[in-house]
Structure formats: C-alpha cells, structure tokens
Amino acid sequence: MADRASIVDIVGPVAIGEFDNAKDHYKPGLIEWASKLPTLSDQAFLTECTRAIYESALVSRFRGNWEHEHFKASACYTDAKRRHAAAGHSPECNASTLYGRAHALAMRSAGHTPRPLTGCTCGRESEEKPSG
Numbered sequence: 611m612a613d614r615a616s617i618v619d620i621v622g623p624v625a626i627g628e629f630d631n632a633k634d635h636y637k638p639g640l641i642e643w644a645s646k647l648p649t650l651s652d653q654a655f656l657t658e659c660t661r662a663i664y665e666s667a668l669v670s671r672f673r674g675n676w677e678h679e680h681f682k683a684s685a686c687y688t689d690a691k692r693r694h695a696a697a698g699h700s701p702e703c704n705a706s707t708l709y710g711r712a713h714a715l716a717m718r719s720a721g722h723t724p725r726p727l728t729g730c731t732c733g734r735e736s737e738e739k740p741s742g
C-alpha cells in the first residue's frame with residue numbers, strides 16, 4: 611500500500627508541502643494519483659498535467675484550501691523534469707518539458723496566449739523544431 615513516504619521522491623519538495631497542507635480526506639486519493647504518475651505514457655501524462663495546471667490556476671481565484679489541486683500541478687512539474695532527463699536531455703537543456711507544453715495547452719483552453727515553447731538546446735532533439 612502506497613503511503614506518503616513512497617511519493618516524496620515522485621512529487622518533489624513543493625508538492626509534498628502542499629500535500630501536508632491539504633485536507634486529510636483528499637490524501638489517500640492524492641497518494642494513489644501520485645504513485646501512478648510516473649507509470650503514465652507521455653501522452654496520458656500530458657493530458658493529466660494539462661488538467662492539473664488548468665484546475666490549479668482556476669481554483670486560485672477562490673477562497674479555501676485548494677492544496678490538493680496545487681499538489682497535482684507541482685507533482686506534474688517534478689515528474690516532467692524526470693521525464694525530460696529520462697528522454698536523454700542534459701540538465702542544462704532549455705527545451706520545454708511536458709509541463710511546459712501542458713502549461714501552454716492549459717493557457718490556451720483558458721483563452722490566453724502562451725509564450726512560445728523553447729526547443730532543445732542539448733542536441734537530443736536537434737531535428738525537432740519547437741511546436742505550438
């Protein structure tokens with residue numbers, strides 16, 4: 611059974627702080643969600659990440675404890691960095707991660723114009739132009 615300790619490395623320090631501040635009844639679901647995060651395909655992760663960023667931005671306008679929503683967006687940020695490294699990019703690479711792509715998608719669906727995505731600078735995707 612997954613517990614808080616098992617998701618610390620997955621979600622990163624910011625998200626685990628948000629986890630701790632979230633309402634207790636959300637926590638089992640957040641742990642379950644976070645333990646599955648690294649197992650998602652990049653496409654499924656992008657979808658999940660876009661939703662998390664969108665929800666996190668949306669609820670920021672309302673009073674109340676929304677840490678469970680911010681937790682998901684922060685966790686996606688951390689796992690996107692892991693996926694970036696796992697795809698072979700160097701730590702200095704400036705390319706937009708899946709989080710960056712999801713952020714742009716979330717901004718578009720909220721009616722905003724996102725900043726252009728940045729391309730790979732480490733040579734891993736030299737043939738791929740930034741899109742979006």
Ligand SMILES: [Zn+2]
Nearest residue numbers: 699703730732
């Ligand atoms: Zn790169």
